[in-house]
Amino acid sequence: MALSAAQGANNASGSVTTWGQGGNMAQVNIAISDQSTTVAPAAVFLKAVAGGGFNTGTAPAGTPYDPTWHEITYIWTVKTGPAMSFERAPFLNMPPEWKAAGLYYGPEVAIVFDQPGTYDIELYAVDQFGNDGMTTTTVVVANADGRFPGTDTICYSQTDFNGAPAGATQVTSFAALSSAIANKAGGDVRVLFRAGNDFRSAITSQINLT
Known part of the structure; x- marks a missing residue:
């Protein structure tokens, strides 16, 4: 994206990186907690594992900084499954779109499934240069009385x-x-x-x- 500006006799020009556009396909995977006895209500922990294709910085030597945690945006969406009743209404000053059940953000999330069923979860990841990747996983939650x-x-x-x-x-x-x-x-x-x-x-x- 090119940018130019003119005011009187003074001209300026340069380039601006366009966030979220024009990037390349990247790879992202999902690590999921043990599901050997996942029964409703169940808390399932999911972790995004960024692969190749993202453009992130390098951690300074001797520091625990992980650029894939801070320089990539992660969006989790529960695409299919029984209706989720959880709402984030008690939190103040939260954007309305963040209050929707089934929508989560960050490299690690914990999702509570209060009803048995099969849930398809989509993870979308994008860095500041528009390099992005997407993957899905399925969580099966059993009925406690049956299990x-x-x-x-x-x-x-x-x-x-x-x-x-x-x-x-x-x-x-x-x-x-x-x-x-x-x-x-x-x-x-x-x-x-x-x-x-x-x-x-x-x-x-x-x-x-x-």
């Missing part, structure tokens, strides 16, 4: 187990909860706490001063 039958569920309440899944282990103390988890021999287990109950556990610690 954890009653026999793999522990319900904790002081007195009320109404509505507990059939076959679930029922406990009334943290000691009993710890024992019930140990009895599962390291297998995956779901623990449900009764809504409205107060759960407290005493912790004893010792500090030695020398």
Whole structure:
């Protein structure tokens, strides 16, 4: 993009880098947290990994500065899947377009999927020179009741187990909860706490001063 200006007898000319236009195709990948037991509601952590094709600076020797974190813009979009109910309304002075559920920014994001289903996520990355890349990934979120039958569920309440899944282990103390988890021999287990109950556990610690 060429720029020229004239005022009276004084002329100036030069060039201006156009942000986000005229760049080359670059490569970006997605690193995703372990999904071996992704059940709703599920928090999934995603990280952008910039590959070749981006034009970024070089970190000064001996510094932890990563130019791919600071000189590339990352935009994440949940393209398909069940409607997401999360809204960012409590944050003040946030641009309206940033409040939309399913839209995220930055090299690392954490997305909460509160409903089971298959979600397609798109990542778009662009540097200040317009070099950009795009990639997608899929997150499958299972239904908790299907993933954890009653026999793999522990319900904790002081007195009320109404509505507990059939076959679930029922406990009334943290000691009993710890024992019930140990009895599962390291297998995956779901623990449900009764809504409205107060759960407290005493912790004893010792500090030695020398």
